[in-house]
Amino acid sequence: MGGEDAFDPQxxxxxWPALxxxxxIGLDHVPDLPAPTDASYPEQCxxxxxxxxFCPRLFCQGVDHRWTYGYFRSLSERVAKAWHALPPAQRPDGWERWRQGGAGVDCWIGARLWLNxxxxxxxxxxxxxxALQFTNDTRRFVERLSGLTDPNRARRDDILAxxxxxxxxYVEGPPLGADVTRESWTFWAGMLIDIHKPIIDWFGRYPYLNAVLGRQSTAEEEVWIEETGHLNEAEREVARIVAEDVRLRRWTPPGGCSPR
Structure with a gap:
């Protein structure tokens, strides 16, 4: 669990009880949602x-992050693929559904990025x-609405490589200050999403997650991890515990969760 002062105790x-x-429930069971035609479906989804x-990334720490990336991430992917396969009019990411529910454009942009x-x-x-196409569709919407062009388009090939x-x-953080606009924030967020892709294109996985998932890094991955300053990599003791859990086919329960 994270530090006690990190987030609202409420x-x-x-x-945490929900997690x-x-x-x-196991990875074979996806949590229930209202019918896609229900007006509450976009918000519930x-x-x-x-x-x-997102929440496991906030509240899990240390060994608990094996649950974040090895369990909850898989459940989240299943939910996302289920709604993405729906007819366009029923999907929860469309502007029209959020507009009909009374949401503004800013709210919808944030919701759409999180759904992605x-x-x-x-x-x-x-x-x-x-994800790349999803983000580009969001970018185009904002460009049409504002009449502006995302400045990152000029260096798109470099970003994707x-x-x-x-x-x-990630270390630099998002744009801050009174001059941040809907457009500048969306264009930055789109770029942040896009720069995940080169890592997966090259390695097929996120090397910094190897330790917390009990995976062995390749020599090339070890070089990359070193070059990035071991950003977000699990500490050595955490890696040792996870590796032992994986070897014994067990899960160390996080903060009251039962082991699987």
Missing amino acids: LRATV AALSK LGLQLLLD APFVHAECRADQAL DLHGFPRV
């Missing part, structure tokens, strides 16, 4: 995606290509 008190319950994909997150985080080249782009931009 949020933690709500989220604990979901840890027991977004909430479930945030719970599965499971594809971005997937260690799968096909999902990365899908930059193996060290994600660690660098």
